[in-house]
Amino acid sequence: MKKIILLLTLALIATACATAPRGEVIVYAVAPLSGWQANGGQTVVGGARTMADQLNRQGGLLGYTVKVIAIDDQADSDVAAEKAKEIADAIKQGKKVIGVIGHLNSGQTLAAMQVYKDLPLIVITPTASEVSLTKQGYRNFFRVNATDAAQAPALAKFIVEQLGGKRVVVVHADNEYGNGLRDQMANAFKALNITPAAIVKIPEAQTTYAKFIAPIKTANPDVVFLAGYETEGMVLLPELRDAGITAKFICSDGCFNSTYVDEAAPASEGTYVGAISPDPKIVGDKQWWNDYQKVESRNPETYSVPGYAAMLVLAEGVKKANTLDAPRVADAIRALDATTLIGKVTYDASGDLKEQRVYIFQVKDGAFVQVFPKP
Secondary structure (H helix, E strand, C coil), X not given: CHHHHHHHHHHHHHHHHHHCCCXXXXXXXXXXXXXXXXXXXXXXXXXXXXXXXXXXXXXXXXXEEEEEEEEECCXXXXXXXXXXXXXXXXXXXXXXXXXXXXXXXXXXXXXXXXXXXXXXXXXXXXXXXXXXXXXXXXXXXXXXXXXXXXXXXXXXXXXXXXXXXXXXXXXXXXXXXXXXXXXXXXXXXXXXXXXXXXXXXXXXXXXXXXXXXXXXXXXCCCEEEEECCHHHHHHHHHHHHHCCCCCEEEXXXXXXXXXXXXXXXXXXXXXXXXXXXCCHXXXXXXXXXXXXXXXXXXXXXXXXXXXXXXXXXHHHHHHHHCCCCHHHHHHHHHCXXXXXXXXXXXXXXXXXXXXXXXXXXXXXXXXXXXXXXXX
């Protein structure tokens, strides 16, 4: 009897050892977590943590527990570069880091990639759309979102065909994202035989744009398009309305955030916003919403979906490669054919999605309602 008990005990110990975690692997989610863009960054982190929680409840990733560490880049490129160096230091200290989900903005992504490109990890941005990011020859960088080269033609066509834009003023933030999208929009309008009535450059994240209202008003626009973030949209739009400019208003994906809707209200009602990720109310089922709420104690928002998808892509790459070795995981991601909340994911050699999807929403009753494509 003692021998049987001993054998059973040894079997239980062996089983426990076989199922015990091998340790933890770290994924950094880096985005603005403070300041005006905090809500967008927090929704990215929430999506990544939800996916990690699901992985861990299924046994982890190759037997490792996935730990998501959120880092605040403050929407500042110098800060982003410093945070990237901190991640590099963590790797030097022996921490098992497999990836970065981030950054939210193109400027901070570009700054941080100067460090990440030489590190043994995978970087997947959920939202950075500036075209040149994937033209740098990075072997460890991917997106789960459309680029501005895909966004601009869709927005320009919508402005001309659906909003009846003939005299369009393009306003753009003076940063990597705004300047890049300005050029893409100019090309898209040219293809439609439209010349913008004016192109107005504004500094990012100001408390007023009063001195830029006059050139916009002088152009007598029927549509004003903003290539910028909610930090510009929520300030510029009310000032346009206060100045008596009644032109239809549409902004790029940088404003696809409830902060824009709330802070620009009531002026935001009826305006349009482009997006490079789908509405979580449409693509997320009840179970996904429940899983998210358990992790975050709040509802998913606009960038929860790409944050979740970015983590899923990283996990699927690791599973496909059956290793944590970054170059092999990168190769596996390039060969990936996955279904995610953002749709089908397959990559070209540069790390861009082969199938890039663009959405347009209208603010109705204080909420985003998808108007293109029709859900």
